[in-house]
Each structure stands twice: as C-alpha cells, then as structure tokens.
Amino acid sequence: MKLRINGEWLTVPETVDTIGELLGHFQLDQRVVIVEQNETILEKESRSDNKVQDGDSIEIVQFVGGG
Amino acid sequence: MLKIGNQEFKSRLLLGTGKYPDFDVQKKAVEASGTDILTFTVRRMNIFEPSQPNFLEQLDVERYTLLPNTAGAKTAEEAVRHAKLAKASGLCDMIKVEVIGCDRTLLPDPVETLKATEELIKEGFTVLPYTSDDVVLARRLEELGAHAVMPGASPIGSGQGIINRENLRFIMEQSTVPVIVDAGIGSPADAAQAMELGADGVLLNTAVSAAEDPVKMAEAMKLAIEAGRLGYEAGRIPKKRYATASSPMEGMSRT
Numbered sequence: 001m002k003l004r005i006n007g008e009w010l011t012v013p014e015t016v017d018t019i020g021e022l023l024g025h026f027q028l029d030q031r032v033v034i035v036e037q038n039e040t041i042l043e044k045e046s047r048s049d050n051k052v053q054d055g056d057s058i059e060i061v062q063f064v065g066g067g
Numbered sequence: 068m069l070k071i072g073n074q075e076f077k078s079r080l081l082l083g084t085g086k087y088p089d090f091d092v093q094k095k096a097v098e099a100s101g102t103d104i105l106t107f108t109v110r111r112m113n114i115f116e117p118s119q120p121n122f123l124e125q126l127d128v129e130r131y132t133l134l135p136n137t138a139g140a141k142t143a144e145e146a147v148r149h150a151k152l153a154k155a156s157g158l159c160d161m162i163k164v165e166v167i168g169c170d171r172t173l174l175p176d177p178v179e180t181l182k183a184t185e186e187l188i189k190e191g192f193t194v195l196p197y198t199s200d201d202v203v204l205a206r207r208l209e210e211l212g213a214h215a216v217m218p219g220a221s222p223i224g225s226g227q228g229i230i231n232r233e234n235l236r237f238i239m240e241q242s243t244v245p246v247i248v249d250a251g252i253g254s255p256a257d258a259a260q261a262m263e264l265g266a267d268g269v270l271l272n273t274a275v276s277a278a279e280d281p282v283k284m285a286e287a288m289k290l291a292i293e294a295g296r297l298g299y300e301a302g303r304i305p306k307k308r309y310a311t312a313s314s315p316m317e318g319m320s321r322t
Contacts, residue, residue: 005114006111006112006114007111026114026115026117027117027118028112028114028117031112031117031121031124032121032123032124032156032158033112034109034152034153034155034156036152041151041152041155042155043155044155044156044157059111059152060111060112060114061109061110061111061112061152062109062110062111062112062121062123063107063108063109063121063123063133063135063153063156063158064107064108064109064110064121064122064123065083065084065085065086065087065093065107065108065122066083066084066085066106066107066108066135066136066138066272067083067084067085067106067136067138067223067224067250067270067271067272067273
C-alpha cells in the first residue's frame with residue numbers, strides 16, 4: 001500500500017490496517033506525536049479506529065524547540 | 068501572580084525552547100529560569116529516526132504549561148491548522164499566534180494575526196498573539212478576546228532590547244489583559260526594563276539559549292524579571308535635571 005507520509009510517497013505493508021498500527025510500524029507508538037489523515041486531525045484515542053487506505057496523505061508531527 | 072485566561076503563574080518569565088547547545092544544558096537552564104511556561108513549535112517527525120531524542124518527552128509535562136507557537140505560518144489558515152495540531156496532542160490549550168509577514172524583520176502580519184486570533188478564540192483556545200508594537204492593533208486583538216497581547220521589543224532573535232519604549236508603554240497603559248514583551252530581549256537589563264515599564268511578563272529564547280552560559284543567563288533573567296517587577300510595583304522616583312542631596316544640610320560640623 002502506498003501512503004504519502006510527511007510529503008513523501010512510501011510503501012507500507014498491507015498488514016498495516018489502522019493509524020495506530022502505522023505508528024507501530026514506524027516505532028512511533030510510544031512517542032508524543034500528532035497525526036493528520038487526509039487533512040483531518042485525529043484524536044489520540046481514535047488512532048486504533050482510523051483505517052488507513054492506499055493513497056492516504058498522512059502528516060506525523062511532534063513538538064520541537066521553538067520560541 | 069500572572070493570570071492568563073483562567074490559569075495563574077508564579078513566574079513572569081516565559082521561556083522558549085529553541086536553539087540550545089544540548090538537552091542537558093537546556094534542562095538545567097529551564098530549571099534555573101524558574102519558568103512555568105515553555106514555548107514549543109510543531110514540526111514534521113523524522114519517521115526514519117524514531118529513536119531521535121525529543122526535549123518535550125524528557126520534561127515533566129505536569130510541571131509546565133506548554134505554549135506551542137504557530138511559527139512558520141504566513142497565513143491565518145496555516146496558523147489555525149498548526150494550533151489545532153498542537154491541541155490534538157492533548158497536552159495544551161494555549162497557543163501563541165505567530166504569523167510572520169516579513170522574512171527579513173520577522174515582524175508579524177497584523178491582518179493575518181487578527182484573523183487567526185479571531186478564529187482560534189471561537190475554537191476555544193487560550194490565545195496569546197505575538198504582535199507588533201501598535202497600540203491600535205493591540206486593542207483590536209484584545210477586543211477579539213485575546214487572553215494576552217505579546218508585542219515585540221525589537222526583531223526576533225536580534226538581541227537589540229527595547230527600541231520602542233513609548234509604544235510598549237501605550238499598550239501597557241491601555242491593556243486590560245496581560246502584556247507580555249516577546250522578542251528582541253538581549254540582556255537581563257532589557258528584561259528588567261520591560262518589567263519596570265509595566266509588562267506583566269517577558270517571553271524570551273535566544274537571549275538564554277545562545278548566551279555563553281545559558282544556565283547562568285537563565286538565572287540572571289529570572290532575577291532581572293523579578294527585580295523589574297518589584298521596581299514597577301514599588302514606583303520609581305521621577306527624573307530631575309539637577310541634584311538633590313541625600314544627606315541633611317543641617318547640623319554640619321565645621322571647624
């Protein structure tokens with residue numbers, strides 16, 4: 001399955017079914033990240049319910065230093 | 068106490084988290100500053116380096132109020148999106164609106180700042196807009212419901228200190244919400260001066276993070292802001308052109 005993640009097209013295994021699993025695939029499930037799927041910002045609690053589909057555009061962001 | 072929205076803070080120093088030499092120095096500087104509010108920004112995660120350390124994850128987030136900014140946004144729309152991303156972390160509902168309108172001076176775009184502030188207030192955020200030193204703009208932001216206004220002292224990261232003393236005073240005298248002097252502070256004297264003028268707080272980053280000794284400078288800023296505030300509350304003497312003796316003239320012993 002092809003996903004556009006942070007602006008780059010990537011291939012992820014078909015076994016990845018949800019946003020929660022996608023984060024697990026990239027070892028980000030324990031990190032403080034925020035996910036936007038097709039321009040909809042997701043609540044943390046709903047990650048395991050949100051299905052990923054071929055062609056989805058996903059943004060994974062975090063807090064970094066800034067003033 | 069500094070009251071922003073429905074939250075109260077002991078410290079009047081808001082500290083930025085950008086550009087420190089390393090996380091160890093940064094942690095010590097945050098500690099030394101005594102701050103209650105730390106600013107952050109939202110950026111794409113490098114998904115190929117999941118073990119990359121992150122400062123926020125090393126912090127006791129219960130101890131600090133997080134103030135994410137919308138830095139990098141050039142339109143109200145971008146700022147609103149960044150604010151919503153930050154809020155979706157579940158870690159904060161405050162936002163520093165920062166919509167830059169000029170790449171060289173990094174001065175804010177007043178029109179987009181107003182739009183973003185209006186929208187985010189409707190969305191229920193606690194909104195602290197970074198603004199230029201325009202007294203009318205500050206009033207308009209306050210009328211929209213901004214929870215504080217944050218005029219700059221001089222361009223971001225310039226360390227020029229306060230180049231617009233009277234403009235800042237106009238805003239401080241008019242405002243019924245906290246006025247936080249944000250950007251341009253270079254030294255403890257600048258921070259103290261902002262507080263003496265009547266600022267409710269000071270937000271700074273580079274002055275600490277890029278100092279030769281950030282930890283020591285963090286403590287210096289803490290003390291300067293406390294001193295400036297006390298001085299403001301105490302009420303300074305008026306300036307006079309000529310001297311007034313401090314010692315009595317009567318009873319002078321002469322041979």
